Amino acid sequence: MLPLFGGDENLSVDMIPVTLNGTKVSAQPGMTILELARENGVDIPTLCYRPELTPIGACRICVVEVEGSRTLVASCHTPVAANMVIHTHSPKVLEARKVIVELLLASHPDVCLVCDKANTCELRKIAADLGVGLPRFRVKKRYHPLEDVSPYVVRDLDKCILCRRCLRACHEIKKADVFAIAYRGFDSKVVVDQDQPLNKSVCRDCDVCISLCPVGALTKREERFKEKKGPPLFIKA
């Protein structure tokens, strides 16, 4: 008997064939490489990516190798194409990811042991997973004074990795546009208005940026130095 709804048939026509780590899988058009990988149980680490925010490919942790592509591509914002051959954990990819984490940690303060983010820090987790210890690059650290003017949010921009999650969350979810990026290169910084300390009443009942910050750059004032109820740090490597 013919199926009443031809949905499944139509769907299979629209699917595009992709090779993911040697296995043939089918993807929906418009899907990103990351979404495809996660759907097929392949774990690609991410830092700036959040499913609820627009992907921007800022942190490059999620790079994968696509055969025929000159460079490694960020999987979080690269859509799949027909007959793409993707390697998510090739030696080249793992090496690149490791260096990216080392570079992120190079200008990140070495204060994990006393940092309020502790075991819930995503950068620390990724570094542990990839087996990155002390970074090779001993360069000058970023210095910004601690901003604790606001009664709601405390900002420690030394720890900021410029993933722009707070920017996008504020723009897309809260629609408040409190944050922006200013300056250039190493001096790049998330600023409020004209580089003023954050002290806005719009931040009163909204901690969307705090909940999305992957590192300890944004903290809720009343939760500082209190017990964290995060999952225990689980290292894969």
Next chain:
Amino acid sequence: MNDAPRGIEVMHKGEGSLLTLLKEAQRRHGYLPEEVVSELAESLDIPVGEVYGVASFYSLLSTKPLGKNVIRICKCVPCYLKNSQAILETVEGELGIKPGETTKDGKCSLQLTNCIGACDRAPAMTINHKLYVDLTPRKVIKILKRL
């Protein structure tokens, strides 16, 4: 402050014309004062942070008051390979200021800039948008004396 009208005419809302307007504001005031940045943001209907972000990104725009003569030394690789470091050190020594600073008498500001398109005759610098190329420390001292 300035006698020239401060308000800059905004034709379209949105960030499309932001850079042109910032350049015009800088031309009128010599730098981008805080009030001008916030007024511009308001009339373009975009966040103040975004305007400040653009204003602070480009080395040709300044959010701090500048001196009468603005010396911009190229910090890009071709000039660096032709020893722009020595040029920078000479200027620093002559004026007694570091990049991003202005002399106490308000005569000179020293800034580092990205490529000014004179790589073929590196090292290069500009003073008030006038280009000086093939620099040597001796040449720089001569140029600075004439200011």
